[in-house]
Amino acid sequence: MVDQYHELNNPDYPIPEDLKSNIAITTLDRVYNWSRARSVWPLMFGLACCAIEMIAAAASRYDQARFGMEVTRPSPRQADLMIVSGTVTKKMVPQIVRLYNQMPEPRYVIAMGACASGGGPFKEGYNVVDGIDKFIPVDVYIPGCPPTPQALIYGFIKLHEKIESQSLLTVPWYKKEGTEAIPVPVLGPDLVDPRQTSLINAQGKIAAQAPVAATEQPAG
Template structure:
């Protein structure tokens, strides 16, 4: 700053000659030097998370093949910051449930979800994950929707969905993070570090057991207990 410049003019603000901007005019544009970014803590935290949404390595059926293809160079999931698939739930922000969810697998899904740090998100990928798919009516062993086990943020229909659909789902997750508002009432949504191994786990999902068939009146029935 030379002698002819005042502190206000050196910073690009002239409080002596320019009147205060009106309610409809911008306060930021053209009033600061270049290479200076003004933001809020809320926007900075949301930008950091939406630029590094790490999925959990979790493929349980044929939809996982399309999820693997999304991470290849042809579709390049890493350009959205989501190419770093993690092998542990404690380092993941996003669970992509890609495949058929059985009752035996349901308790494992809930346990992995509880071990993920907050804030966390879930994508239901494929018809089997969303509502049971072709096993909806006669699949006694299939959960009729993963949203009965964990809360789902984005649904991607298809059998199986294409990689472009999964990319669209990841972008919808980013939009949800970008629109997140942080305040006094949302303190619980902030990421809080916790000790590994001390997460509260969900109880194991119990399913009815099938006993030996009972024959009566020339018909065979299965009795569940």
Template sequence: MEVTTENPVAQSRLSGLLGPENVIVTTVEQLFAWAQGHSFWPLTSGLACCALEMMACGAGRFDLARFGYEVFRPSPRHADLLIVAGTLTWKMAPPLVRLYEQMPESKWVIAMGSCASGGGPFVDSYSVVQGVDKILPVDVYIPGCPPRPEALMHGMLTLKEKVMAAKRRGGKK
């Protein structure tokens, strides 16, 4: 087997994958993980100011579409990624859990910003959930108040790594 590329990283990765006749041999699980990790369909789920950074992320200047993550869906039935972008109050918590439950498997949750990660500046309030991990299983936490679009992109790429690594290990999610 011979792989021709200038990139040493790509060289090392491809050399383990390519068989004779340039055929890539893999498992269905890894193939699905590769597709899922490169094509998240996020739910349009802005709760507060972080949502504006999320919108900027999808717009032309930052262009989330470069990574294949730009298909924000207004319906949870079409989405597989819940980006909790903003402050979550106890009043809003039941509807958010309901949205999460309406999303089909496989699904992931990103806690975007200080509020979603741990309550943020409102951590002492009686009405604010002290981090969405109190009510939802969070995969990636993004710090910042609010995080810049680059940080959200880094979070989604981190989630991609997580999705693909989990399937390589053979574990769940």
């Protein structure tokens, strides 16, 4: 607290005008964010090869317990962080969105590896989506195939920076209206995102109105 007092009163670092009347909130933000950033509990699941590196990051050599993150939770109700570690198949997306909706706010998502970030080596495969960010919001992307445990830990540090930049005044989970659940995609012959149904319907109408070209019957 002494350092913070000196920092707030240091003439070399004048306080911005818009914060002068808001020192209490700024200090509260620091305490709130400091404690949140150092107790992020990840949801316990993995999707493919990237998950092996995620498990290595939790083991003794890399020891993610240093960040207060050793408590991986098997229940989304008790988790703050979803690490999407691996290839996201169309069959898996509805389950991932459902789990995301079941996590309480504040919640964060890391897309670990090329597959989770954009489809990776399976991009445009018949059964794979081009990145989980088409369905749920992603906070940190980690490149690599697979990313090393060190890269994942760097992603954790970036997530901490994001958490520490948030303010009690603007975070969505304390707003009156709250945050809305994301519609769960429907798995059928192909994956349908309910948020795109109006677009799909509009395209269907355009296609129905378009003149159909007469096809020539083969002779014989």
